[in-house]
Amino acid sequence: MxxxxxxxxxxxxxxxxxxxxxxxxxxxxxxxxxxxxxxxxxxxxxxxxxxxxxxxxxxxxxxxxxxxxxxxxxxxxxxxxxxxxxxxxxxxxxxxxxxxxxxxxxxxxxxxxxxxxxxxxxxxxxxxxxxxxxxxxxxxxxxxxxxxxxxxFPLSDDLCITLQFGQPAPSGPPVTKICIQCEKEQGTDGLMEQMCASDFVIKMRIKEIKRENGDLKLTGVQKNKKLLKSGGLDRKDIKALALYVKNGASCLCPQLDSLAGSFLVMGRKVSGQLLLVGVYRWDRTNKEMKFAVKYMFSYPCSFHYPSLYGVTEPH
Incomplete structure (x- = not known):
């Protein structure tokens, strides 16, 4: 087939x-x-x-x-x-x-x-x-x-739908590939859907980045953090503020080439770890970013559960 x-x-x-x-x-x-x-x-x-x-x-x-x-x-x-x-x-x-x-x-x-x-x-x-x-x-x-x-699901020698295009699964990303979390969404809707998919949204400064067990670990500056959405975060998370780009050690994140200035970061708390969903350099002149932040709580999230960048089972 x-x-x-x-x-x-x-x-x-x-x-x-x-x-x-x-x-x-x-x-x-x-x-x-x-x-x-x-x-x-x-x-x-x-x-x-x-x-x-x-x-x-x-x-x-x-x-x-x-x-x-x-x-x-x-x-x-x-x-x-x-x-x-x-x-x-x-x-x-x-x-x-x-x-x-x-x-x-x-x-x-x-x-x-x-x-x-x-x-x-x-x-x-x-x-x-x-x-x-x-x-x-x-x-x-x-x-x-x-x-x-x-x-x-049934084995291929049973009655079932097989691979249609006969193409192998894509191989692992090369080191020059942009990290999924660092791919920029275009437009206000893209930003807002990312916010819908995230447990937390923070405006923050990043102190340092280092590789850890195949991931990138971002450590936030203790001061000047602004919690725009704090779902899932406890006091310890906010104080330490260590964010992880899953599998980020083998890909690039252009937004983080320079740590000057502030960043808009979005993420999810999974098994006690804060995983990055999206990161943007904070730009007060960016009208789409400004609009998304202002109306994030009134935006009608189109998804039943947070799965914009992955899928979990419905509740």
Whole structure:
């Protein structure tokens, strides 16, 4: 089930139909449905599956190459409202292009193609996407979620969706690559979405930077800190203010080439460690930065949970 690298990102229906040649006979369908649902999610939905149009506002999958999807989907979302809510959080990961088949993999679960029996992604597809996108998620303290545990998916010699583009997962970043956390978002919305994804936002001066266990450790100057958003921070965190750029020892952060002046830093507290999500040189003449800081608490965060730069399981 592969297409050329220059082909569409979508799952081609003709490929899926070809895979169904090995599907169980109709008389075996109930057992097959039960086995697959139990294998991936531990339980089957109480609702009978039905076909619905993929709505235009389901941004993750509206251009996936087919127009109808199954409900409940393969993640046990029983309504389009649920699918919309949870799929939104994966859009930034898709935009990062961490693997060619990210959309194929995610949409096979969020908006499975509407056949009379479920078609799951192969374990090899899951593993390839995890290899490409997992490091990106890990950089922000998000583990690969249990709901996407690759061991739950069928082997490639079973009926399942395989790699579509046949491309290997991207290799590790070269030392000349810009750190993910140091890539600049353009525009007010980008800044605000980063703020939504962060536990804390601080205007601060940076005293020193050093490498530590493959990460970059940023130590803040004790004075002149301004907490703009302090979620998750306790008194000890604020006093010490040590921030980590995960895996930052092997990439570059141009914003930190000079430590003169103040910085706007955003991050998350993960297992007691403060991980950097974004860093900007403070610029009082930057209207977009000024606007974002002023209206950060009134901005309608579009994500259900903080996953702009990674993904965790919904609560």
């Amino acid at each position: 592969q297409v050329a690298a220059g082909g569409t990102r979508a799952v081609a229906l003709v490929l899926l139909l070809g895979a169904l040649r090995a599907a169980p006979a109709r008389g075996e369908e109930n057992d097959y449905l039960g086995r697959q649902a139990d294998a991936v999610n531990g339980r089957a939905s109480s609702k009978l599956p039905r076909c619905v149009d993929i709505p235009a506002d389901l941004q993750l999958c509206h251009n996936v190459g087919y127009k109808r999807m199954r409900l409940p989907n393969l993640l046990e979302h029983e309504s389009l409202a649920e699918v919309r809510q949870h799929s939104r959080s994966w859009l930034p990961l898709l935009d990062r292009h961490c693997h060619f088949d990210t959309q194929i993999f995610l949409c096979s679960l969020f908006a499975p193609v509407c056949f009379d029996r479920p078609l799951y992604p192969c374990r090899s597809l899951c593993e390839a996407v995890r290899a490409g996108c997992g490091p990106l998620m890990e950089a922000y303290g998000f583990p690969w979620p249990e709901m996407l545990n690759c061991n739950k």
